[in-house]
Amino acid sequence: MRISVLGSGPGGYVAAIKAAQLGAQVTVIEKTEVGGTCLNWGCIPTKALVASAEMAGKASKFESYGIELRGEAVPDFSRIISRKNRIVNTQIKGIKSLFSSRGIVLKEGHGMLTSPREISVTLRDGQRERIDADSVIIATGSKPLQIPYLPFDGQRILSSDHALMLTEIPKSLIVVGAGVIGCEFACIFSALGADVTIVEMLPRALSTEDTEISKILEREFRKKKITLLTNIKAEKVDVKEDGIHISFADGRKISAEKVLVSAGRLFNSEDIGLEEAGVSKGPCGEIAVNERMETNVPSVYAVGDVVGGLLLAHVASAEGITAVKNIMGGNERIDYASVPNAIFTSPEVASVGLREYQAEEKGIKVRTGHMEFRALAKSHTTGEIEGLVKVVADAQSDRILGVHIIGPHASDLIHEAALAVRMGLRTRDIADTIHAHPTLSEVLMEAAADVHKEAIHVIRK
Ligand code: FAD
Numbered sequence: 001m002r003i004s005v006l007g008s009g010p011g012g013y014v015a016a017i018k019a020a021q022l023g024a025q026v027t028v029i030e031k032t033e034v035g036g037t038c039l040n041w042g043c044i045p046t047k048a049l050v051a052s053a054e055m056a057g058k059a060s061k062f063e064s065y066g067i068e069l070r071g072e073a074v075p076d077f078s079r080i081i082s083r084k085n086r087i088v089n090t091q092i093k094g095i096k097s098l099f100s101s102r103g104i105v106l107k108e109g110h111g112m113l114t115s116p117r118e119i120s121v122t123l124r125d126g127q128r129e130r131i132d133a134d135s136v137i138i139a140t141g142s143k144p145l146q147i148p149y150l151p152f153d154g155q156r157i158l159s160s161d162h163a164l165m166l167t168e169i170p171k172s173l174i175v176v177g178a179g180v181i182g183c184e185f186a187c188i189f190s191a192l193g194a195d196v197t198i199v200e201m202l203p204r205a206l207s208t209e210d211t212e213i214s215k216i217l218e219r220e221f222r223k224k225k226i227t228l229l230t231n232i233k234a235e236k237v238d239v240k241e242d243g244i245h246i247s248f249a250d251g252r253k254i255s256a257e258k259v260l261v262s263a264g265r266l267f268n269s270e271d272i273g274l275e276e277a278g279v280s281k282g283p284c285g286e287i288a289v290n291e292r293m294e295t296n297v298p299s300v301y302a303v304g305d306v307v308g309g310l311l312l313a314h315v316a317s318a319e320g321i322t323a324v325k326n327i328m329g330g331n332e333r334i335d336y337a338s339v340p341n342a343i344f345t346s347p348e349v350a351s352v353g354l355r356e357y358q359a360e361e362k363g364i365k366v367r368t369g370h371m372e373f374r375a376l377a378k379s380h381t382t383g384e385i386e387g388l389v390k391v392v393a394d395a396q397s398d399r400i401l402g403v404h405i406i407g408p409h410a411s412d413l414i415h416e417a418a419l420a421v422r423m424g425l426r427t428r429d430i431a432d433t434i435h436a437h438p439t440l441s442e443v444l445m446e447a448a449a450d451v452h453k454e455a456i457h458v459i460r461k
Helices: 010-021 036-040 043-059 077-101 180-191 211-223 313-327 356-361 377-382 410-423 427-431 442-450
Strands: 002-006 025-030 105-115 118-123 128-132 135-138 142-144 172-176 195-199 227-229 234-240 243-248 253-256 258-261 265-267 300-302 341-343 348-353 366-372 388-394 400-407
Touching (some): 172 180, 180 195, 195 253, 348 410, 388 442, 400 442
Parallel strands (some): 025 105, 172 195
Antiparallel strands (some): 142 265
């Protein structure tokens, strides 16, 4: 079986490795750098910056841990960026080694389908090559969405890609959009010393998360002096020598050195030969696929951001593996209901399954349990006491429908909950499982017990 993979982000590169594991002959076509958005412009570089920002935040608290800092801790952005670049380059080398160890051929150039089983590649040196395959997996990803009144210029008006290429920390920054990317960058630049304002058209930050989680995050923003303006839409934008000035319909005006626009993503479904291959798109330009990741054309599959839905690296990889298994004769489907979501704000946010409002919209009667991190001894030892866990359970069956966390290591803690949602576990299954002490994981055990008002570390009034 010959499989060609167009794009080498977490969708494409994981699909390629899985295909090689299952015995296929694999060619990957990549026009920029292996690892895609995730490794070069997304998950990994931002998390390297998050780590530097956290370090800067910790430095200001050294004394409270009994450590005297002699001299000031000053972030040096060029070194922060060099560190980020080193991490990214190590991971790029890692993917290339994985490819060569499995005999995967990497063609570096722009690929376009010329038919359902053929890709034409314009290589970096300008030469053209045609690659035949029995099946093609399209994994071309997405790119930052531009808003007409704030066109990216890379100087004053930045996309998330531009923000990762800055050489200095801006003194002030307006972030347009309080979604995942906007909130993560707001926390990074605020911790590094920028004066940050977030503007959001919707009523709250992280509007797809549970409302209680958004409220706590907004409280934490206030503590960090990040200004959040909600229910607000820009009317006029002036880019001047001294910075960028935004006026809003209600008469308010704000100014900053730079603006970061994080208003969504655009699917990379243009200029890849979908028309030539007869592949259909959905209403927003995403490639239309079924649960098996098949497009309307039998030999063509599509995975990752370019098919829309949950724009997450681990979803792209899971879809890539599903596509490959189906190409190789399987009958796999993705279970989107138990996909964990991790947001690397400060504190972190993570969730799986239904939010309380979603369960109510579905007409399900729910019971909820809460537990604050400050109730855990472990949180006090590490000095990370902000946040809570909320468990949403079916009131009748006790089945866990969703878990929502804001707090330290939320991105790691969520996986016990993801397994519980996937396996259809009840709150008592988690509450009755002995959790090691002292650990942050105890918070989920206690939140599950709280659904039945049986949590130990709660003062009942
Ligand atoms: P991509 O990673 O976008 O890869 C597509 C690849 O295809 C690219 O390398 C591109 O160059 C290549 N390509 C496109 N067209 C062609 C062509 N014609 N020929 C050859 N090659 C082509 N997700 C998480 O799960 N966790 C996070 O913490 C997280 N943080 C993020 C932070 C930011 C700032 C951003 C922007 C995104 C973040 N994401 C995160 C989302 C994540 O990066 C994406 O969901 C993921 O990269 C999608 O993978 P993909 O393989 O579908 O596409």
